[in-house]
Amino acid sequence: MQLLAALFVENFNIRQVSGPATRIDLSGVMFSMAAPSPAPVRLEPHLIALIACAPDESGAGNFEVVFRRGRSEDSEQVARNVSPFTVDPGKFTYRLVRAELEFPEYGQVFAHCRIDYGPWTIVPFTLLPPA
Numbered sequence: 001m002q003l004l005a006a007l008f009v010e011n012f013n014i015r016q017v018s019g020p021a022t023r024i025d026l027s028g029v030m031f032s033m034a035a036p037s038p039a040p041v042r043l044e045p046h047l048i049a050l051i052a053c054a055p056d057e058s059g060a061g062n063f064e065v066v067f068r069r070g071r072s073e074d075s076e077q078v079a080r081n082v083s084p085f086t087v088d089p090g091k092f093t094y095r096l097v098r099a100e101l102e103f104p105e106y107g108q109v110f111a112h113c114r115i116d117y118g119p120w121t122i123v124p125f126t127l128l129p130p131a
Contacts, residue, residue: 001061001087004050006113006123012048012096024050024094032126040104045125047097047111055090063095066112071122078102078109103127 010028017023026048035041053059064082068075079099087093101109111123 001054001057001059001115001118002052003113003115003118003121004052004092006047006049006065006111006121008045008111008123008125009048010046012046012094014094022092031124032128034128034131035103035106036130038130039106039127040102041127043101043103043127044098045101047099047113047123049095049097049113051085051087051093051095051115053087053089053091053093057089059087059089059091061085061087061115063097064114065097065099067099067101068110068112069108071110073112073120075110101125 008030009026013025015023049063062082062084066077067079068077079101081097083095085095106127106129108124108126113121
């Protein structure tokens with residue numbers, strides 16, 4: 001299986017169109033945000049991952065996200081989520097992860113995402129001072 005994309009979003013909507021086909025509408029894609037109040041703060045951003053399954057694959061897997069303070073696998077881990085999923089071979093699916101992240105100060109957290117024990121896809125999220 002292949003991780004096609006992983007993004008922090010404010011909202012998403014799934015709708016059917018002719019074909020039958022499916023559309024995923026993403027809104028508020030973000031890589032940073034202003035803190036709602038002075039640090040320290042707790043945020044719960046949504047991370048959506050789009051996954052494709054080849055026709056010759058089983059369709060069963062695990063989606064893992066490790067939130068770290070840095071890009072390195074040795075960086076401090078602040079949260080982790082592992083969720084099993086199934087998808088019909090030859091189809092697509094999505095996984096939605098609501099992170100619960102503590103920010104003692106402004107800065108970055110990196111979502112390290114992978115399927116099973118595949119390669120990591122790293123998505124940055126930066127907390128800025130209040131606007």
